[in-house]
Amino acid sequence: MPYMVQINQIKQLVESASKIVITSHKSPDGDSIGSSVALYLTLKALGKEVVICHPDPFPNYLAWVPNVNDIVDFETKENEVRQHLNDADLIFSLDYNEPSRLGESMGEVLRSATGKKVMIDHHLNPENYVNVMLSDTTSCSTCQLVYDVIEGANWIEHLSPEIGTAIYLGIMTDSGSFRFPSVQPRSHEIISRILPLGFNHAIIHENINDTNTLDRLRLKGYACSDKLVVDEKMRIAYIWLTLDELHSFNHQKGDTEGLVNTALSIFGMRVAVLFVEAEGGFVKISFRSKGKENPVNEMAGKYFQGGGHANASGGRFDGKIEDAIQLFLKVAPDYFIN
Numbered sequence: 641m642p643y644m645v646q647i648n649q650i651k652q653l654v655e656s657a658s659k660i661v662i663t664s665h666k667s668p669d670g671d672s673i674g675s676s677v678a679l680y681l682t683l684k685a686l687g688k689e690v691v692i693c694h695p696d697p698f699p700n701y702l703a704w705v706p707n708v709n710d711i712v713d714f715e716t717k718e719n720e721v722r723q724h725l726n727d728a729d730l731i732f733s734l735d736y737n738e739p740s741r742l743g744e745s746m747g748e749v750l751r752s753a754t755g756k757k758v759m760i761d762h763h764l765n766p767e768n769y770v771n772v773m774l775s776d777t778t779s780c781s782t783c784q785l786v787y788d789v790i791e792g793a794n795w796i797e798h799l800s801p802e803i804g805t806a807i808y809l810g811i812m813t814d815s816g817s818f819r820f821p822s823v824q825p826r827s828h829e830i831i832s833r834i835l836p837l838g839f840n841h842a843i844i845h846e847n848i849n850d851t852n853t854l855d856r857l858r859l860k861g862y863a864c865s866d867k868l869v870v871d872e873k874m875r876i877a878y879i880w881l882t883l884d885e886l887h888s889f890n891h892q893k894g895d896t897e898g899l900v901n902t903a904l905s906i907f908g909m910r911v912a913v914l915f916v917e918a919e920g921g922f923v924k925i926s927f928r929s930k931g932k933e934n935p936v937n938e939m940a941g942k943y944f945q946g947g948g949h950a951n952a953s954g955g956r957f958d959g960k961i962e963d964a965i966q967l968f969l970k971v972a973p974d975y976f977i978n
């Protein structure tokens with residue numbers, strides 16, 4: 641088992657902690673929710689006082705995940721989250737690599753909190769603000785690393801169908817249902833260990849991949865038919881959606897999830913981008929690409945205050961959506977023409 645040094649340190653910190661807080665990044669996804677719930681239930685089974693504090697509420701499409709309603713979020717319960725973070729003697733950072741991924745305010749609360757800090761993550765360039773860093777950028781998901789911790793710390797007797805569900809969810813969603821290059825033999829090995837816990841994996845796939853609201857499906861149809869632009873020369877496809885358009889489809893959090901991958905699926909494309917207006921006068925941007933020769937994270941970092949993986953990054957633009965698109969089209973030739 642790799643990272644045994646860090647796992648033993650984590651085990652010691654957990655054993656001596658009396659109040660533990662688990663945090664994860666803004667705009668929660670299957671891996672951030674899955675890793676949080678899996679670690680939360682494990683620590684509870686160990687008899688620990690533990691709470692999950694996230695920056696914002698979980699999206700409706702993850703409402704079926706065990707114990708998601710136990711999550712306290714900063715957006716709706718700021719004071720409670722501040723209190724938990726200030727009182728904690730151990731704080732986990734799951735599935736993110738720097739405090740700013742919690743949003744500015746919650747990131748500051750984390751930085752100034754005095755408890756010991758542990759990072760378990762798979763994103764590039766982790767910032768070292770923690771006491772123990774378990775960072776593996778080759779791992780397909782944080783859930784895979786959380787399973788490694790549970791196994792390495794000898795906590796497997798505490799595994800349950802609920803913990804299995806949470807780990808399966810994170811590995812499955814971050815690996816695009818086991819199909820991205822990031823999938824390792826270890827990913828499948830973990831799946832083979834958790835399936836016997838006795839949960840229904842087929843329902844997890846159905847909930848994630850085969851469930852839509854009518855509004856979401858129509859939004860997707862509209863985005864692809866009216867708001868998808870293809871640059872054949874640069875082999876770039878992008879979709880842009882304004883707040884008015886989102887409202888007209890009764891937009892719910894998570895409704896645009898996967899849209900950027902749909903744009904990338906057009907034959908011949910090597911880069912896809914999704915620009916979505918957000919409340920508060922900024923634009924949320926998702927970048928996806930194919931192949932090692934087309935990394936998107938560098939551009940996301942340099943021009944869009946973001947970053948991420950080589951083929952899946954995100955960022956933001958403070959200003960009008962048209963200007964975000966203009967900037968992207970201006971700088972894209974520096975990165976993607978050859």
Ligand code: 5GP
Pocket residue numbers: 763925926927945946947948949952953954955956
């Ligand atoms: P998404 O497009 O799904 O929002 O994000 C894709 C990936 O990009 C995430 O898994 C994360 O690694 C990265 N990412 C998204 N937004 C940001 C951001 O604001 N900052 C950084 N550093 N990474 C981001």
Ligand code: MN
Pocket residue numbers: 671672735762780781782814
């Ligand atoms: Mn992840």
